[in-house]
Amino acid sequence: MTFDVVFLGTGAAVPVPSRGTTSQFLDIHSHTYLIDAGEGVQLALRKNDRRFQKLRGVFISHMHGDHVLGLPGLLSTMSLLGRKETLDVWGPPELEAWMSATWKAIEAHKTFDIRFKTWSDSEPLILLETEKYRLVSIPVKHRIPCCGLKVEEHSLPWKLEGKKAGEARLPYHVRQSLKRGESVEFEGQILDPAKWCAPPPAARSYVYSADTRPCASLLKAAQGASVLYHDATFNAEDHQRAKSTFHSTTVEAARLARQAGVGTLLLGHISLRYRDLEVLRNEALQEHTRVEVARDGMVWRVMSS
Ligand SMILES: [Zn+2]
Structure with missing residues (x-):
């Protein structure tokens, strides 16, 4: 079951060849x-061998240029290449009008529909629920309305020991209860799922902070997350700057990761001014x-923590 994040751009605001503006696949x-979808996202996708024609959706955290300017170009190319499937786009309230105006101004021919959905900047909102996972927007604290994203796998069923269950002639409903990890009564006995099944691997989750100060809603969303990608635009010394620009420092990101008990913290949205990344780490x-x-081109396999 894949659960990978490819970092297409991990820099802050100004793109350079080694660090593009924010985008993740x-x-x-x-x-x-x-x-x-920061500027340059199309080329970054190609460089990293990722196909964009099959994308099911695009999440936009906020309207700052380094997060959104690549979107018109990407959607325009999708049309040029003849995409037909409807694309979900989740983002701030201004996004739909901005995209429509851009389409019109550049007289783009659109071959597919876009289903816009606005996230909420006051509470977490389930953007998409599938059988296996869900995507939830998380309000965070930036200079303009902004949301992070939580990608959360549903718990997998327990794996029943088939032979043992067959020998004991467990009926269907009893097996189903055990697979859900529930104790169940059978012929006067309470069966413990741990004795009949192997527990499933823990569900995995990935939290993307977007641009933010450390905040309570992110802390809550990140509780127990396998991986947290957190804004770490500045080093510890530049904390005043982080505060005034509504970003975070390395230390602030790490403190929140510790408080939330996350598995791995990935520092991202790194300012160009820092050359020695080991110092930040x-x-x-x-x-x-x-x-x-985080580095451009890095592929992170999300594992349960
Ligand atoms: Zn921003």
Whole structure:
């Protein structure tokens, strides 16, 4: 069951060849989505060998250019290549009008429909629910309305020991209860699922903070997450700057990761001013044990923590 995040752009605001503006390609259970669409996203997708024609949806965290300017170009190319399937686009309230105006101004020929849905900047909102996973927008604290995203796998069923269940002649409804991890009565005895099934691997989750100060709603959403990608635009020393621009420092990101008990913290949205990434990582390691600095082109396989 795939659950990979490909980091297409991990820099802040100004793109350079080594660090593009924000965009991530998500592959979950072989369904693909784009998380933000900074300028250059199309080429980054191609460089990383990721197909965009099959994208099911695009999530936009906020209207700042380094998160959204790649979207018109990407959608325009999808049309040029003859996409037919409707595309879900989740984002801020201004997004639909901006996209429509852009389509009109560039006289683009559109070969597919876009289903816009606005997230809420006051409470978490389920954007998409499938049998295997859900996507939830998380309000965060930036200079303009902004949401992060939680990608959450549903718990998998317990694996019943078929031979043992067959020998005991367990009926269908009893087997189903055990597979859901529930104790169930059978012929006067209470059966414990742990004795009849192998427990499933823990459900995995990925949280993308978008651009933000550390905040309560992100802390809540990140509780127990397998992986958290957090805004770490600035180093610890530049904390005043982080505060005034509504971003976070390495240490603030790591503190929130520790408080939320996340598995791995990935530092992202890194400002160009920092050359030595190991210094940034070491700052964060003072607060949280598992930390990496995200790089363009990095593929992160989300594992249960
Ligand atoms: Zn921003």
